[in-house]
């Protein structure tokens with residue numbers, strides 16, 4: 474090669490490689506997003522708020538910008554506080570932002586890391602989502618409306634008998650609908666063993682995910698400690714795993730035993746009620762062990778991820794009704810105009826009840842049940858808005874902050890369904906876009922949740938007026954527990970636990986609307 478062609482080749486090489494080299498150079502030079510200064514090695518661990526972290530995160534955003542960087546023991550944490558950042562990263566770049574962080578104790582040792590919401594992004598997750606999306610498609614869910622109306626009627630009857638236990642009845646209603654869908658199981662009127670098992674599993678998940686409670690989360694090597702040493706965390710893991718395995722296997726195995734095509738030689742009598750599990754078993758009568766496990770986890774996810782969230786939204790509805798009596802009266806008057814006093818509302822009325830629909834949107838906006846979505850995990854280094862976001866970062870999207878931005882939702886702390894009835898398209902976008910999460914991990918149960926909320930809300934308002942027990946008390950207290958567990962343990966918030974939002978307590982009176990309304994329950 475002569476000198477000139479060598480020079481030419483070098484120049485061409487530089488031109489071709491320049492964008493790549495520049496990108497690498499920028500990437501290496503790019504700083505982390507700004508954030509509050511931390512302590513060496515420990516990072517910002519002690520600054521992470523224990524209660525309602527979304528509020529502190531929103532205030533950091535005002536100080537440092539829409540993308541905030543924190544660390545805890547070397548773990549990078551990124552807080553996203555604007556719509557553009559959330560959608561750019563979690564939706565437009567969802568191929569690399571859809572993983573989940575894992576904990577050693579609750580994830581690996583107890584086994585939750587295989588569950589739909591917690592599993593790492595990959596083939597198994599895609600398989601789960603395929604099964605769930607198929608079963609929870611809007612057209613499929615319409616077939617369930619009659620069953621849901623029936624369960625809502627039962628709930629109203631129980632509420633009439635014992636009006637002071639709304640949270641328990643709401644929880645039972647949601648469980649009754651969900652277990653019917655997932656396993657064709659009928660929940661008992663009280664002390665249902667399967668609901669108790671599910672709550673125990675949730676409780677144990679909460680305990681096993683408490684940051685700092687188990688040293689193996691900080692030093693994963695400890696997981697290899699043999700059981701014969703009698704070490705406590707191994708004993709706890711064994712007990713929690715047993716509960717989780719029972720909850721995943723028993724309901725499914727019961728359906729399997731009832732489907733005659735599987736085991737015609739047993740006493741199975743073909744009595745399996747139509748359900749998600751029953752259809753999976755019939756469609757794939759001889760699954761490989763791996764396929765069967767996938768089916769079991771998918772069936773469990775409907776209860777596991779759907780029950781507490783939907784019940785919480787109903788609690789927020791209750792609270793909003795007694796804090797905002799004018800809204801309640803407006804909803805009631807719409808119901809009386811469309812449904813009238815001589816029957817109960819049905820799904821077929823929904824299209825004619827715009828105020829109720831706006832109220833449900835406002836519940837999702839006013840106090841989103843999952844204010845920070847679930848944590849996403851970035852799988853490869855990324856570069857955004859001039860910042861470097863390292864692979865392995867835990868990403869929290871502050872949905873609460875987006876839903877309380879006064880430039881988008883004026884007077885954001887007011888409960889005002891009217892905001893969704895105005896013609897101004899620029900303001901008050903549909904809050905469900907944020908309340909149900911993002912990208913490839915967004916909630917597959919949204920339509921089901923909306924159905925349950927609609928029927929429970931419409932039917933309650935037709936029969937009862939909800940009043941505060943003490944009208945002078947107007948301040949709301951929140952909790953941000955891991956899950957709403959029976960004993961409502963308030964637990965500190967870690968880098969990758971899931972804070973859910975609940976009202977701390979409900980103090981209300983239920984006043985029957987009329988003799989006529991009451992007689993509808995007979």
Ligand code: HEM
Pocket residue numbers: 589590591602609774775776778779780782783786842843846847848849908909910911912913914915916917918919921922
């Ligand atoms: C008001 C009720 C509900 C709300 C507000 C809600 C909200 C959410 C949110 C914010 C996420 C996390 C999304 C993300 O990581 O970006 C999620 C995930 C999930 N939700 Fe819901 N949800 C509700 C009800 C339900 C119901 C009824 C089901 C039943 C099937 C369900 C099943 C799931 C599952 C399986 C996931 C995990 C998805 C994945 O990781 O791929 N949810 N939900």
